[in-house]
Amino acid sequence: MAFYVILILSAFAGSVITSGIYGDIGNIHTNGASCRTARQDRLPNCGVQASFKLAEHDLARVNKYKNMIQSAARNKQVDPAVLAGIISRETRGGNVLHNGWGDHNNGFGLMQVDKRYHTLQGAWNSETHLLQGADILISMINGIKRKFPSASKEKVLLGGIAAYNCGVSGVTSLENVDRKTTGVDYGNDVVARAQYFRNHGYN
Numbered sequence: 376m377a378f379y380v381i382l383i384l385s386a387f388a389g390s391v392i393t394s395g396i397y398g399d400i401g402n403i404h405t406n407g408a409s410c411r412t413a414r415q416d417r418l419p420n421c422g423v424q425a426s427f428k429l430a431e432h433d434l435a436r437v438n439k440y441k442n443m444i445q446s447a448a449r450n451k452q453v454d455p456a457v458l459a460g461i462i463s464r465e466t467r468g469g470n471v472l473h474n475g476w477g478d479h480n481n482g483f484g485l486m487q488v489d490k491r492y493h494t495l496q497g498a499w500n501s502e503t504h505l506l507q508g509a510d511i512l513i514s515m516i517n518g519i520k521r522k523f524p525s526a527s528k529e530k531v532l533l534g535g536i537a538a539y540n541c542g543v544s545g546v547t548s549l550e551n552v553d554r555k556t557t558g559v560d561y562g563n564d565v566v567a568r569a570q571y572f573r574n575h576g577y578n
Contacts, residue, residue: 395448395452395453395454395457396452396453397452397453397454397513397516397528397531397532397535398527398528398529398531398532399454399528399529400454400456400457400529400532400566400569400570400573401570401573402529403529403532403533403566405423405426405533405563405564405566405567405570406422406423406560406563406567407421407422407423407424407425407426407427407560407563407564407567408421408422408423408425408426408429408558408560408563408564408567409421409558409559409560409564410425411558411559411560412425412429412558412560412564413425413429415429416428416429416432423567423570426563426564426567426568426571427567427568427570427571429463429564429568430459430460430463430567430568430571430572431571432467433462433463433467433468433470433568434468434572434575435468436467436468436469436470437459437462437463437468437572438576439468439469440462440468440469440485440500440505441459441576441577443501443502443505444458444459444462444505444577445577446502447502447505447506447508447509448509450506450509451506451509451510451513453509453512453513454569454573454577455572455577455578456569456570456572456573456577456578457512457532457536457565457566457569458486458505458508458509458512459568459569459572459577460536460565460566460567460568460569460571460572461486461508461512461536461539461565462485462486463565463568463572464561464564464565464568465477465482465485465486465487466484466485466486466487468485469485469499469500472484472485472499474499475498475499475500476499483495483499483504484497484498484499484500484501484504484508485499485500485504485505485508486504486505486507486508486511488504488507488508488511493507493511495507511539512535512536512539513535515535515536515538515539515542515543516531516532516534516535516536516538517535518535518538518543519531519534519535519538519543519546519549520535522534522543522546523549526549530549531549533549533552533562533563533566534546534549534552534562536561536562536565536566537552537553537556537561537562539561539565540556540557540561540562541555541556541557541561
């Protein structure tokens with residue numbers, strides 16, 4: 376009996392670490408992708424279903440980096456599905472990069488670390504790069520937590536994801552986190568994509 380209890384507790388503890396310590400994307404209500412973002416793939420609908428379809432289109436490309444994503448996520452105690460969602464949103468799994476660069480050669484790597492604000496680390500498709508991206512995300516989450524100290528973990532997580540795009544100063548309200556993000560949907564779209572990735576092996 377004790378052996379089985381240990382197994383159950385170990386599995387539970389592992390899932391907590393894998394899902395991260397910054398809130399549960401499964402508990403976040405999201406509006407998903409804007410119509411502007413959905414038009415990237417000529418989708419007929421906007422919202423969560425559009426985000427799911429965009430993530431589906433990126434799944435095979437993101438899966439090339441799955442082991443690194445999961446390793447970096449474990450290292451930083453963040454949700455691997457969130458990292459996958461950011462990679463999908465930022466670079467379509469690397470598909471829009473030119474020699475590792477995007478955003479007019481300002482954004483570097485799968486997670487588009489901006490060279491104007493950060494000292495770049497690692498190759499564009501390396502775990503070192505993913506660790507740096509995760510650190511930036513964590514700093515955004517912590518900044519939102521300080522800014523909105525009474526907010527729930529999930530609201531802070533959504534705000535932190537939005538801040539990954541527009542900065543902590545750009546998130547002026549947790550009721551409308553995307554007001555200043557690209558496409559006016561970044562946080563909501565990434566969360567919806569992350570929910571898709573969680574249901575497809577990133578958990």
